[in-house]
Amino acid sequence: xxxxxxxxxxxxxxxxxxxxxxxxxxxxxxxxxxxxxxxxxxxxxxxxxxxxxxxxxxxxxxxxxxxxxxxxxxxxxxxxxxxxxxxxxxxxxxxxxxxxxxxxxxxxxxxxxxxxxxxxxxxxxxxxxxxxxxxxxxxxxxxxxxxxxxxxxxxxxxxxxxxxxxxxxxxxxxxxxxxxxxxxxxxxxxxxxxxxxxxxxxxxxxxxxxxxxxxxxxxxxxxxxxxxxxxxxxxxxxxxxxxxxxxxxxxxxxxxxxxxxxxxxxxxxxxxxxxxxxxxxxxxxxxxxxxxxxxxxxxxxxxxxxxxxxxxxxxxxxxxxxxxxxxxxxxxxxxxxxxxxxxxxxxxxxxxxxxxxxxxxxxxxxxxxxxxxxxxxxxxxxxxxxxxxxxxxxxxxxxxxxxxxxxxxxxxxxxxxxxxxxxxxxxxxxxxxxxxxxxxxxxxxxxxxxxxxxxxxxxxxxxxxxxxxxxxxxxxxxxxxxxxxxxxxxxxxxxxxxxxxxxxxxxxxxxxxxxxxxx
Numbered sequence: 001x002x003x004x005x006x007x008x009x010x011x012x013x014x015x016x017x018x019x020x021x022x023x024x025x026x027x028x029x030x031x032x033x034x035x036x037x038x039x040x041x042x043x044x045x046x047x048x049x050x051x052x053x054x055x056x057x058x059x060x061x062x063x064x065x066x067x068x069x070x071x072x073x074x075x076x077x078x079x080x081x082x083x084x085x086x087x088x089x090x091x092x093x094x095x096x097x098x099x100x101x102x103x104x105x106x107x108x109x110x111x112x113x114x115x116x117x118x119x120x121x122x123x124x125x126x127x128x129x130x131x132x133x134x135x136x137x138x139x140x141x142x143x144x145x146x147x148x149x150x151x152x153x154x155x156x157x158x159x160x161x162x163x164x165x166x167x168x169x170x171x172x173x174x175x176x177x178x179x180x181x182x183x184x185x186x187x188x189x190x191x192x193x194x195x196x197x198x199x200x201x202x203x204x205x206x207x208x209x210x211x212x213x214x215x216x217x218x219x220x221x222x223x224x225x226x227x228x229x230x231x232x233x234x235x236x237x238x239x240x241x242x243x244x245x246x247x248x249x250x251x252x253x254x255x256x257x258x259x260x261x262x263x264x265x266x267x268x269x270x271x272x273x274x275x276x277x278x279x280x281x282x283x284x285x286x287x288x289x290x291x292x293x294x295x296x297x298x299x300x301x302x303x304x305x306x307x308x309x310x311x312x313x314x315x316x317x318x319x320x321x322x323x324x325x326x327x328x329x330x331x332x333x334x335x336x337x338x339x340x341x342x343x344x345x346x347x348x349x350x351x352x353x354x355x356x357x358x359x360x361x362x363x364x365x366x367x368x369x370x371x372x373x374x375x376x377x378x379x380x381x382x383x384x385x386x387x388x389x390x391x392x393x394x395x396x397x398x399x400x401x402x403x404x405x406x407x408x409x410x411x412x413x414x415x416x417x418x419x420x421x422x423x424x425x426x427x428x429x430x431x432x433x434x435x436x437x438x439x440x441x442x443x444x445x446x447x448x449x450x451x452x453x454x455x456x457x458x459x460x461x462x463x464x465x466x467x468x469x470x471x472x473x474x475x476x477x478x479x480x481x482x483x484x485x486x487x488x489x490x491x492x493x494x495x496x497x498x499x500x501x502x503x504x505x506x507x508x509x510x511x512x513x514x515x516x517x518x519x
Contacts, residue, residue, distance in 0.1 A: 021159060021194060022201040028146045028160055029167035029202030032139035033209030036171035039116055039138060041213055043131050046124025047292050054284040068281065074121050075277040078330060081118045083270035088115045090326065091130075091333035092137025094427035096165050097187045099140070100158055102443070102504020103431045108145040112138065118331040126284055126291030127276050128322040132172045133333020136187075139168020139206070154443045159198050162188050166199040167206035174210055174219050175392035176203035182385040186423060192446060192494070219295065220372075220393040222302040227398050228366045232359060236405040239349050239367065240374050243406065244413025246345055247378030250319075251419050254334070257327025258429065272328040279324060283317070290317065293332075294340025301347050302368050308351045315344045334422070338379055339372045346371025366402065369394055373403045378410035381421035445504055446475075447511045449493040455514070461485035466510040469499040 057063045082089045087106045092115065098104030119134040143164025147157035162183050169179035180200045188195060228236075261272050284291055289300065297318070306314070322337040350367040353359050369390060377386035387403045449455050455463070460483050465471060474481040475494040481487060489495075499507050 018194060018197055021156070021198045024146075024160070025163045025198035025202040026205040028143045028164050029170075029205030030209055031146070032142045032164050032167035032202070033171045033206030035112075035116070035142060036135045036138055036168050036206070037210045037213040039119065039135060040131055040172060040210075042120045043123050046120060047126055050124065050126050050284065050291065051288050054288050058285060064281075068278075071125060071277045071281065072274060074125060075271065075274040078118045078121050079270040079273045081114045082273075082329060082331065085110055085114055087111055088118050088137075088331045089329040090331065090426065091133030091335070091423070092140075092331070093133045093187065093333070093335075093423045094430055096137055096140040096161065097423060097427050098431055099144070099161055100188050101427075101508055102445075102506075103427070108141045108148060112141045112145065115141070115331055122273070122330040123293065123332045125277065125280065126288075127280055127325045127330065127332060128291075128293065128318060128337055129325050129330060129332025130293040130334060130336035130338075131332075132169055132335035134331055135168040135172035136165045136333075137168070139171070140165040143167075143202075159195055162195055163199045163202035166203040170203035170206040171210040173389065173393060174207055174214065175389055176200065176207040178385055178389035178392050179203045181388055182382060185385050186380060186382045186421065218393055220298055220390075222299065222365060222369055222394055226362050226366070228363060228370075228402050232363060233402070233405065235349075235353065235359065235367075236370065236402055237409055239346065239371060240406040240409025241413055242349060243342065243345060243371060243374040244378045244410040244417070247375055247410060248414050248417040248419045250338070250341070250375075250379055251414070251422055251425070253323055254326065254422065255425055255429065257323050258329070261327050261329075269329070273330045276321070276325040276328050276330065279321065283321065287317075290314065293336035294318070294343075295336060297340045298343045298368075298372070301343055302365050305347050305351065305364055305368070308348065308355060311344060311348045311351060315341065315348065318344065335376075338376050342372040342375025343368045345375060366399070369399055370402045370406050374406035374410040377407035378414040378419070379422050381411060381414065381419070383407040383411045442498055442500060443504055444472075445469075445497045445499060445507050445511070447495040447497060447508065449489055449491060449495065453491070455489045456491050458489055458516075459485065460487045460489065462516055464515045465497075466499075466507055466514075468503055469497050469507055472496055472498050 053067060057067060085106065087095050087104070088111055095104060095106070115134055115137055119131065123129045123131055140161045141164070143160035143162070144157065147160040152160065165187055166179045166183045169182060170176040173179065177200070180196060180203045183199050184196055262269070265272055265275060267274065280291070290297065318337070318341060322334070322341070325332065326334055346368040347364065349371065350364040354361050354364065373386040373390040376389070377383040380386070386407045387400065390403055391397060391400060460471065471483050473496040474483050474487065474489070475496060476490070476492070495511070497507065497511070
């Protein structure tokens with residue numbers, strides 16, 4: 001029996017490609033782990049210092065003008081760094097996604113040190129920004145630098161960028177498995193064996209390094225008394241719907257913040273950061289325990305949950321100021337702020353049910369933990385990552401089923417409301433798909449054929465393939481099919497298409513809407 005496309009079934013010598021890639025991934029992961037751990041430690045120590053400063057100001061108000069000048073100076077420095085290289089602005093995850101899709105390119109060293117310094121100066125003073133997005137970009141940039149310094153191929157360069165991104169998140173959260181899955185599910189959008197094995201090795205190596213700095217205790221080690229019984233599962237559906245609606249609201253507001261800044265703030269764009277730097281001062285003076293990305297907020301709420309009205313006030317404050325912080329374009333992320341808002345929403349739902357006498361207070365902590373995953377799954381449209389991330393961060397497997405129920409419910413609600421993955425949406429605000437370009441070095445694009453794809457069941461000849469591109473192989477499991485016009489496409493195939501390097505982003509965009517041949 002012969003395939004429509006020929007298969008190479010001949011015996012060959014062992015292929016050490018993956019082994020070499022894994023070893024190199026371990027090296028880049030260790031480097032990324034070191035850099036991100038120092039970055040994380042610097043932010044933690046900066047936040048402690050800032051808390052002391054606010055305590056001193058509350059006892060001696062003559063210090064306040066000096067501190068105001070300091071924070072304005074920090075805003076100018078960070079803004080100027082962003083003016084030089086706009087790629088350091090914001091989370092950094094959309095920028096990495098743009099690199100991997102071929103829509104964005106930037107010099108690794110110029111971005112690396114500016115993101116490192118700018119992130120510390122922006123997040124350290126207590127703004128409601130997360131360290132995880134910048135950590136992902138720092139790790140990805142280290143992977144890019146390694147690939148360029150060792151003159152790797154363009155394909156391997158993307159492998160190390162993706163692996164570095166996984167290593168960066170792993171060092172930030174001490175969650176290597178979830179970090180790998182996040183890169184595959186949300187950033188790279190491809191489960192290539194070479195990518196996931198290298199990314200996992202890189203994330204594990206990075207996690208080893210971060211444990212030297214921070215120990216083995218999970219980032220969000222939360223003690224709870226009871227496992228959620230099956231009789232409580234209907235509440236998970238209601239919680240998922242609640243989180244999905246609130247997640248959609250978060251998406252809409254965040255995507256509009258840049259436009260609102262330009263309309264309301266009469267400052268040069270690179271100085272927008274002055275707004276959150278000034279507004280954080282009264283927060284630091286009145287409620288210093290609310291400063292930062294939200295890690296301490298989650299632990300405090302889980303340990304000693306406030307009353308319903310206080311929770312509502314905390315949510316409004318953190319929601320509004322996280323939008324103001326991120327919308328200014330400062331180098332900081334939304335990853336941890338999303339998780340903290342999810343925890344607060346879980347506490348609000350739980351406290352409401354307790355107040356109504358619907359379930360006992362002993363299950364409140366469970367809903368705080370579960371809501372973090374649901375809120376992130378809805379906003380990021382990455383339910384698998386949300387489930388594994390909270391599992392690793394909390395340090396227990398007992399919540400897997402409730403996490404899955406809430407996450408898929410919130411995901412479906414956001415999907416029905418028309419929400420898109422937040423990082424992909426943010427990327428579209430930064431860059432547009434590149435126009436066709438027939439010049440430059442050749443590169444490859446890997447395009448997965450999913451079960452629901454319109455390509456399934458059709459032959460290669462049935463489609464009008466984009467200009468300046470060539471389908472050179474179809475990866476089917478562990479084998480490669482050399483395609484012909486009559487090769488039948490099936491679910492699970494990965495199309496390997498060659499094009500010019502500058503066309504990668506445009507080609508991916510065209511493959512998603514590939515037209516059929518007219519008869």
